Amino acid sequence: MDISILGSQILGIIPLGDIVFYMTSFNLFMFVTALAFTFLIAISKTETQVEAEFGTLGDRQLKVAKNEFKIRRFLAIICGLATAGAMVTGDLFDFTLFVCLIGIVNIGIVGAVKQIDVLDSAFQYGLIAMMASTPLFAGAALILASTGTISILEINSLTFTTPMMLLGSLLLFMGVAGETGVAPFFATKAEMFRTPGSPFLLIIHLSSLLIIVRAIEILLIINKPF
Amino acid sequence: MKSIGRIWNSFANPDKIPRIYAMILGIVLVAGFIIPLTLNDNQLYPRPEPQNQINAQDPLAPYDRGGTPFQERGIVTAQYKQFLPAIGFITAYLSPIAIGVKNTTLYYGTSIYSSPGGLIDEILYYTRGFDTVLESSILMMAFVIASWVAINFTMRRED
Numbered sequence: 001m002d003i004s005i006l007g008s009q010i011l012g013i014i015p016l017g018d019i020v021f022y023m024t025s026f027n028l029f030m031f032v033t034a035l036a037f038t039f040l041i042a043i044s045k046t047e048t049q050v051e052a053e054f055g056t057l058g059d060r061q062l063k064v065a066k067n068e069f070k071i072r073r074f075l076a077i078i079c080g081l082a083t084a085g086a087m088v089t090g091d092l093f094d095f096t097l098f099v100c101l102i103g104i105v106n107i108g109i110v111g112a113v114k115q116i117d118v119l120d121s122a123f124q125y126g127l128i129a130m131m132a133s134t135p136l137f138a139g140a141a142l143i144l145a146s147t148g149t150i151s152i153l154e155i156n157s158l159t160f161t162t163p164m165m166l167l168g169s170l171l172l173f174m175g176v177a178g179e180t181g182v183a184p185f186f187a188t189k190a191e192m193f194r195t196p197g198s199p200f201l202l203i204i205h206l207s208s209l210l211i212i213v214r215a216i217e218i219l220l221i222i223n224k225p226f
Numbered sequence: 227m228k229s230i231g232r233i234w235n236s237f238a239n240p241d242k243i244p245r246i247y248a249m250i251l252g253i254v255l256v257a258g259f260i261i262p263l264t265l266n267d268n269q270l271y272p273r274p275e276p277q278n279q280i281n282a283q284d285p286l287a288p289y290d291r292g293g294t295p296f297q298e299r300g301i302v303t304a305q306y307k308q309f310l311p312a313i314g315f316i317t318a319y320l321s322p323i324a325i326g327v328k329n330t331t332l333y334y335g336t337s338i339y340s341s342p343g344g345l346i347d348e349i350l351y352y353t354r355g356f357d358t359v360l361e362s363s364i365l366m367m368a369f370v371i372a373s374w375v376a377i378n379f380t381m382r383r384e385d
Contacts, residue, residue, distance in 0.1 A: 016356040017313050018305050071374050078367060097360040104364060108371035112378075121240040128247050135251060148266035151305045162264045171258075174251055185247055188240045 005156050006220060013090070022090040022153060026217070030087040030210050037206055038080025041199055042073070049196040062196045069197075071112050076200040079105040083207040087214055092150040095218065096140045096175070099211060103129040103179035106204050113195045121191035125181055128188065132178025139172030143222060156221050169219045176215040180208035274301075279335075285328045286335045293318040 004010070005024055014021040023031070046069050049062040064072075079102055086098035107129060110122040144150045146164040181189040189208075193201055220226075236242050279287030293300030293314065300317030304310040320328065328334050 015306070015309055017309065019356040020306060067378065071370075075367070075371070078363075094357060094360065097357060097364065101360060101364050101367065104367050104371070108367065108374075111371055111375060124240045124244055127244040131244065131248060131251065135254070144269075146264045146266055148268045149305065154305065163261045164264045167258050167261045170254060174254055178247055178251075184237050185243050187238050188243050191240050 005153075006217065014088075019089070019091045019094050020151070020153065021085075021088045023088060027088050027214075030214065031084050034080055034084035034087060034206070034210055037203065038077055038084065041076050041080060041203060044199055045069075046072075046200065047196060047198045064197050068112050068114075072109050072197060072200045075105050075108045075112075076203045079109065079203050079207055083203075083210055086211060090152045092140050092143060092152060092155075092172075092218065095152075095214075096136050096172070099136060099176055099179050099215075100133055102207050102211065103132065106181075106207070109200055109204060110192045110195065113197065115195055118192055118195045121188045125188040125192065128178045128181065128185055132175045134175070135171040136175025136179065139168045139170070139175055142168030142171065152218060152221055161223055165222060169222050173215065173219060176211060180211050182208060182212055283332060284335070285332050289335045291317045295319040 005022075006026075008024040008026050011023045011025065011028065013023070046064045048064075051060045051062060053059070082098050082101040082105065086095055086102070089095050089098060107122060107126045110118060110125075113119065113122075140150060142164055143155075146162050146168065147155055147158060149155060178185065189204065192204070195201070237246065276288035279290050284290050291300035291302070292298075295316055295318050297315075298318075299314035302310075302314035302317060304313055324334075331337070
């Protein structure tokens, strides 16, 4: 393999029919990070919060019930695996599907809590995640229409960029920003972190961080600003 | 005239965030109208003219990709030429329900016919392999979350 993507050599590919996963040292690092964190989550127990009240001695312990713990661990593991997959996929449409899976699983992780405030902001986040799937897939479709391919390896070897590819990238970025809830749409997620249930909530942070880094890599590959 | 600090503060209110997102998305979409359209003719997934299949009274028109499952390859262009011999053998696969619908009506391919899993998806996605797995796992997660919420919040309410 003597193909290079953004200056780093491809170490190998994993062919799955028409969809190819590729590994560069950059992708591989993020892939291993996501998998290692998923493993840590799979073997850990949830935290217990203590709520202190001003002026009194009435401390309250917030515990996570067993069935709530189980569904959140399951969804957190799926979220970690989807993040790991999105790090190495070499297909634009596959990437959007992974992001969509992460979005829906994030809603589920906080949808299982019992605090009303948290559920309210999870509802608002769900609205954004649903809206975001439109620009996400529309962006991938516009890039497919203007380049004729959605393989990132093929797009990497193209020599031209058109304004429509720029619009497609912009829509794709809007979609990723909505699904992962980064700033300026972060307020909905910030409320969600108040609930007890670390470390499962941390996978929401980690997945959005890694997905944004990867999305920027893909946008650089498509638009070739350098 | 609101001060900039008040505008920043409105970003901290979760109720307003979906509206802000929808507004920004609307601006981007409207700005998209002035972008000149370009279409690359050398598309990855070619198919015959839609009218050909409709005139031939094909119930799967315009999505028919030909072929017989496990025997004959459908109309497939591979992204990576070295994998071409291996793909396209299940492009024509239909589930028993889909075969039933196909035998009942001539308009299967053009009707908005949906069920869990999506019958149209069966024709579209088998070309691409791993997408099929992901697509159905998104649906499965949605059902997992919905049924958990239904069982624990709707049927076993504690309050």
